[in-house]
Amino acid sequence: MTLDSFSDRHHGRAVFATMTPDDRAAIGAVRDDLRAAGYDEAGVRAVLGMPVLDLQPAAFHHLDRHVLGVDPLAAAVRLFLLDRAVDERTVRTLLSEPSLDVLLLLGVLGETDGGFRSQVHITCAHDLLLATDTGRYSDWWGGADDLGDRVMYIGYDSAGLANVAPRSRAGRTLDLCSGSGIQSLVASRYSDEVVGVDINPRAIRFARFNAALNGIENTTFVLGDLLEPVSDREFDRIVANPPFVPEVPEGAHLLYRDGGPDGERLLAQIVSGAGQILAPGGLMSITTDLFNLEELPRRIGEWLGAKDGFDVLVLVERQFPVWAYADTHASHALTARERTEYAVRMVDALGDVGISTVHTGYIVVCRQPGGGPRQGTVQTVSLASPVTRPAGAHVADHFRFLDRDLDGHTDGVLRPNPAVRLVTSAPPGGPETHRLVAPEDDYVADMDISDLTRKLWQATVTSDVHWSVIRGSALEAVARELIRQGALTLDDLPPAAA
CATH class of the missing domain: 3.40.50.150 (Vaccinia Virus protein VP39)
Structure with missing residues (x-):
């Protein structure tokens, strides 16, 4: 069995099976309604108290009963992230009639106990709204096994x-x-x-x-x-x-x-x-x-x-x-x-x-x-x-x-990554130690550096260090490693004056 066949059997249709190019305008209205409610990465993070990608099913009940309010943003979170049924009156404060109609037509929403429930999640990531399947924990699936054609959540x-x-x-x-x-x-x-x-x-x-x-x-x-x-x-x-x-x-x-x-x-x-x-x-x-x-x-x-x-x-x-x-x-x-x-x-x-x-x-x-x-x-x-x-x-x-032709005629200037800073420590009775750190850059790992590396780093911060000057010296290997780690870049020289 596939999720499509399970959905078709229990909910009367497979999600998005009826979508045509003519639905684009109404789907655009869904985007506008969600954005108007503040349903984006920053807004959802604020009401959840966590990044949306950290959300786990164990938190659903607590967030629903003890954290979320009754405004349109809370309704969107309940509907599209927490697998909760939301009453019709509240949904209509969130979604315009064209939005609600197209989501019902495409099988995203289903009617239940005087309200609506979403068969999909809509996650906010990279300034996008992204529909994916819900997990097996959703009541939509009634304890069905994890089926092979599930559209994976955003991780x-x-x-x-x-x-x-x-x-x-x-x-x-x-x-x-x-x-x-x-x-x-x-x-x-x-x-x-x-x-x-x-x-x-x-x-x-x-x-x-x-x-x-x-x-x-x-x-x-x-x-x-x-x-x-x-x-x-x-x-x-x-x-x-x-x-x-x-x-x-x-x-x-x-x-x-x-x-x-x-x-x-x-x-x-x-x-x-x-x-x-x-x-x-x-x-x-x-x-x-x-x-x-x-x-x-x-x-x-x-x-x-x-x-x-x-x-x-x-x-x-x-x-x-x-x-x-x-x-x-x-x-x-x-x-x-x-x-x-x-x-x-x-x-x-x-x-x-x-x-x-x-x-x-x-x-x-x-x-x-x-x-x-x-x-x-x-x-x-x-x-x-x-x-x-x-x-x-x-x-x-x-x-x-x-x-780059680093052994030929190509030259350039070593530039420090502006997110990287030098930290020097001097423990009592011990030698100074030097470390490059970049807490705002996920790429650059903290690194302990030698005194030679420190001198090169500081030189790039205060002046133009040309590749042609260090090529063939002990500093070349140091520079190559700092470039590999993302702490330095090698910029091209500006064009020569005419």
Whole structure:
């Protein structure tokens, strides 16, 4: 059974199945009504007392009964985030008649006990409104098993990918495993054209609704298996949030989650396709779990076929003990015993395929611009924290630095990251220690530095330090490491006077 078939059987229709281009104006009215109520990231965070991505079902009752008021914003939160029925009078203070009519027509809202209930969540992220499926805890589903075609909620991996992917201007962007369409809609702001691909028909409908809900018109969503619908085209940017959780034997196969026995079945296909559809100078950004991190560069090289012509940046957010990773993915179980049993099975499944370490993070692949290829690189950077703010400029700088002719005639000036500051400590009776910190930059991890590094850093703050001056000296290696960590950038020289 699929969620579409379950919805059709119990609620008379599959969500968004009847949507047509003629509904765009009414869907736009939904956006206007929600915005007028203050339903955005800042407004929802204020009434919840937490970021919307931190919201958990355990908090629903407390928020509903003891926190939220009776204004339109509270009604929107109850209706679209807390799975609560809201009486008709209150809903009509939130939604205009065209909005209410189209949400009923598309199966988003259903009538219940003199009010309405939403069959979907509408989450606020990246200044977007994003419809996704609710969880199994919603009364809509009556305890049904987690069904394979669920359109995944917006999590920190989805939001993080949108922050990691560089946002420099692009002609054409591809969004693989597009799900709700969040990556496509963010990319629409810096791309002339965006194509989203997903194998799940339900996800395609959700993504098309979300594009209409946000008034975005330069995105197209097509049904297909990874690169198959777009194999004859090149893209300047690719973003991908593939299923990456290792499958547990005898468990339900979920399209949005399962990445094969080792979690890398789809990841390997996507990376290997870079040479086929990524334009020279193009960037492919992927969010994924990183298994056996020390061996990952070798596997990436195998997926690419050869690293020449490609550079890869692996960004590591955090590490999970294997047992904690398994326990997290057992949270769907209905009882404590079932959760324990599932976690045990996952631990054994991970062990059977040789997974001994688990990190979360991102993989970014750059196809070198024309004129190469030179020998490719795979570099790893440990991030300061989960990426909740834009960090794509650091990623773009990393590859721009690699592509410069640093041993030839290219020169530039080392510039400090303005978010980074130097902290010097002098413990009683001990030597001074120096540390670079960037509490407002998720990319740049705190780092203890040598006195030589401190001197270079301070020089970049107070004067122009030219690459040509430090090239070939002991400072070159220091500068390269600071650039790799995002603490420095290498700016081009201004054009010479005529």
